[in-house]
Amino acid sequence: MRRRRLLVLAAAALAVVVAVAVVLVVVRDDGDAERTDLQSAVALAPSDARRVVWTDWAGVRAELGLDLGAGSDEAAVEELLDAGFDADLTSASALGSSAVAMQRSFGFSPASLEWEMFAQAGSGASLVMKLGDGVRTDDVADRLRAIGYAEPAEPDGLWSSDAAVVAVTAEVTPELAFVALDAGAGLVVASDSTVGVQNVLDADADAPPPIPQGVVDTLGEPLSAVLLSGEEACGALAMANADPRDQQAGEALVAQAGAVDPLTGFAIALGAGRDAEVVMSFETAEKARTNADTRAVLAAGPAPGQGGTFAERFTVDEVRAEGTVVTIDLTPEEDAMLVSDLSSGPVLLATC
Known part of the structure; x- marks a missing residue:
């Protein structure tokens, strides 16, 4: 199983994002404490979503008996990926090939996330990630600065990158090309297009979900x-x-x-x-x-x-x-x- 996952990782590393930007905006909270995490996440999926992939990373780590977090080393992240794949708990995740680079450079990864929801829609793909304990959106913003993203003049402006950032961004999924941060809900919303992010921001939590x-x-x-x-x-x-x-x-x-x-x-x-x-x-x-x-x-x-x-x-x-x-x-x-x-x-x- 490890060889199969590493092949996927090698293929993904070939996808170089030449110019990456990060949008910092606020995602509204649906405020419904009665919903499960899955229900809340699917409510954020684009209305035209065809496929929604869910991974409860906190639950996966507990199931595998792995105590990981934002400070875990890369070997521990690799162990999570290999064990999770072999248990068929992470094979559908959009983050498998990016996890090690995310842990090293972005300050969060499947080692510390609560959950991940990846939606594929006709209008674009969207990735929503719930940060776990010990990681704040401010921490993510600090990492973006450290990587080399140019900080916008306005809080809801565009974080832009230059060629110096390509060496980092080439190691992660293109779905991290555009990112929105919701400090209140502890969410990171990402996509390979601005449309994919905006679809989540515009989602009506009370509307019928794209999946029945x-x-x-x-x-x-x-x-x-x-x-x-x-x-x-x-x-x-x-x-x-x-x-x-x-x-x-x-x-x-x-x-x-x-x-x-x-x-x-x-x-x-x-x-x-x-x-x-x-x-x-x-x-x-x-x-x-x-x-x-x-x-x-x-x-x-x-x-x-x-x-x-x-x-x-x-x-x-x-x-x-x-x-x-x-x-x-x-x-x-x-x-x-x-x-x-x-x-x-x-x-x-x-x-x-």
């Missing part, structure tokens, strides 16, 4: 999750991504299992103790009940397009329909990488 609310609410407080809109799920997970022979096998298996309907939302999540669940939403409660039966059959059978069977990856513990939402509780096999496997297609049990 039922899916988000059902997930509770996972350590790692990938959430897809219905359109993204029916495209990215489609059996159309499989080769013709696997497509035919999938069609035959669906015909045997029963009726399927298009998804309006989808998520795969992993929690403490490797508890896993797949959550799907449908247009009506009747369709949810029908699909609960069908998806239960598909989830226990062959996995054309991925190879082998789903039973080799996990055991289905329970399938239930509640309103328009279907939840499949899973127990992963020890070496299974469910978040990775079930968040990119083809995935027969998520067929539309």
Whole structure:
């Protein structure tokens, strides 16, 4: 697993950001203490978000038994990345290839973050990070100055960089090209474009989330999750991504299992103790009940397009329909990488 992550790191290091700017602005707090961190984070995602990736870094560190923070050395950060990847808790994070450089130069990283939410949307990508104890937005601003960013004349102005900063910024994801800081909420909002940052700043916390609310609410407080809109799920997970022979096998298996309907939302999540669940939403409660039966059959059978069977990856513990939402509780096999496997297609049990 370590070799695979290091290959990703090497590829990411080739992406050199020639000119980087940081915008310091204030993000409003939704003020709803009843929301889970995941619910609050998804509410900040762009309205046209197709894919939302969630990593509870504080929970991941606790699960792995690692006591890290802003003062941890680079070896400790590497240990977190390797152990987290092997446990399938961090494979979807946008920060894996940047964590060491962030810890060294930016003063925060997965070693000290509370959580991370990465949203991919048609209008741009957005990254929201919650700073943990011991790190303030003022500390982040100090690091930007130390790196070489030119400080703006106004508090809400533009922090700009020059060629001297490229050596640092080349080691981190381009999503850190533009950053907004919210001192009150302890948030860092970032993107590779000003649009990606502005989408978060303009988000209406009371508006319907881009991923169906039922899916988000059902997930509770996972350590790692990938959430897809219905359109993204029916495209990215489609059996159309499989080769013709696997497509035919999938069609035959669906015909045997029963009726399927298009998804309006989808998520795969992993929690403490490797508890896993797949959550799907449908247009009506009747369709949810029908699909609960069908998806239960598909989830226990062959996995054309991925190879082998789903039973080799996990055991289905329970399938239930509640309103328009279907939840499949899973127990992963020890070496299974469910978040990775079930968040990119083809995935027969998520067929539309």
